Amino acid sequence: MYRPFSSAQRGFTLIEVMVAVVILAVGLLGMASLMARSQKSNESAYSRSQATLMAYDIVERMRTNLIDPASSDRKYKVLFVTESSSNTSQYAFSSLPSCTAPTGALPAGGASRASHDIASWCSSLKSSLPSVDAANTKISFDTSKLDTLGIAKVTVRIQWQDNSKDDGQTQYVEVVTSL
Numbered sequence: 516m517y518r519p520f521s522s523a524q525r526g527f528t529l530i531e532v533m534v535a536v537v538i539l540a541v542g543l544l545g546m547a548s549l550m551a552r553s554q555k556s557n558e559s560a561y562s563r564s565q566a567t568l569m570a571y572d573i574v575e576r577m578r579t580n581l582i583d584p585a586s587s588d589r590k591y592k593v594l595f596v597t598e599s600s601s602n603t604s605q606y607a608f609s610s611l612p613s614c615t616a617p618t619g620a621l622p623a624g625g626a627s628r629a630s631h632d633i634a635s636w637c638s639s640l641k642s643s644l645p646s647v648d649a650a651n652t653k654i655s656f657d658t659s660k661l662d663t664l665g666i667a668k669v670t671v672r673i674q675w676q677d678n679s680k681d682d683g684q685t686q687y688v689e690v691v692t693s694l
Contacts, residue, residue, distance in 0.1 A: 558679035563688060565643045569636070570671040570690040573654065576632040577606060577669065577694060580624055595625055605629035606654055614638055640673070648674040648685065666693045 580595040595605070605626045614637030622628040640647055652675075657668035674687040 555679040559677055559686070562644060562646075562675060562677060562679070563686065566673040566675060566686075566688040567690070569640050569643060570673055570688055572639070573606075573632070573636045573671055574669060574690060574692055574694075576636060577629075580628045580632065595629060606633060606656075614641065644673070644675050646676040646678055648676060651685075651687070668693050 577595075606629050614634060616638040617631045617634040622631050640652070652673050653671075655670045655672075657670070660666045660668070668691065670689060670691045672687055672689045674685060677684050677686045
């Protein structure tokens with residue numbers, strides 16, 4: 516049995532569909548915004564992770580730069596940077612804007628190894644963190660306890676421009692350790 520719609524019910528279904536489409540559109544726009552923000556956060560976290568890995572990389576390079584025990588009267592290997600306070604300048608970091616990857620074989624140790632480490636680390640840093648801030652990325656030493664305790668405090672600070680943030684904030688990672 517067929518009953519025609521009354522004039523009060525006509526078009527009601529069309530209005531419901533239009534409201535549903537508007538609600539769906541607003542929801543989809545919200546999801547797109549959420550995904551864009553998530554991508555920015557992931558990029559920022561990736562940069563922070565790379566900077567942290569690079570900071571620990573140079574610290575480990577310093578730890579492995581050992582003096583050859585045959586060249587000293589000690590019966591164990593000694594870290595090059597803690598052998599004397601003058602050696603810490605070998606890891607001075609001033610070549611970031613123009614650093615290039617080192618060529619040739621890896622030196623055994625000492626000052627030539629330190630120069631090789633800095634050049635290699637600098638090249639890796641620039642390739643893994645392209646927006647690194649050369650002026651504020653540094654390696655510094657506190658050798659005040661070197662003579663008494665044989666400890667050098669090393670601070671590695673890597674700073675970069677975080678382009679994934681809306682306002683391009685400056686971010687940094689700082690690692691402090693004792694050698």
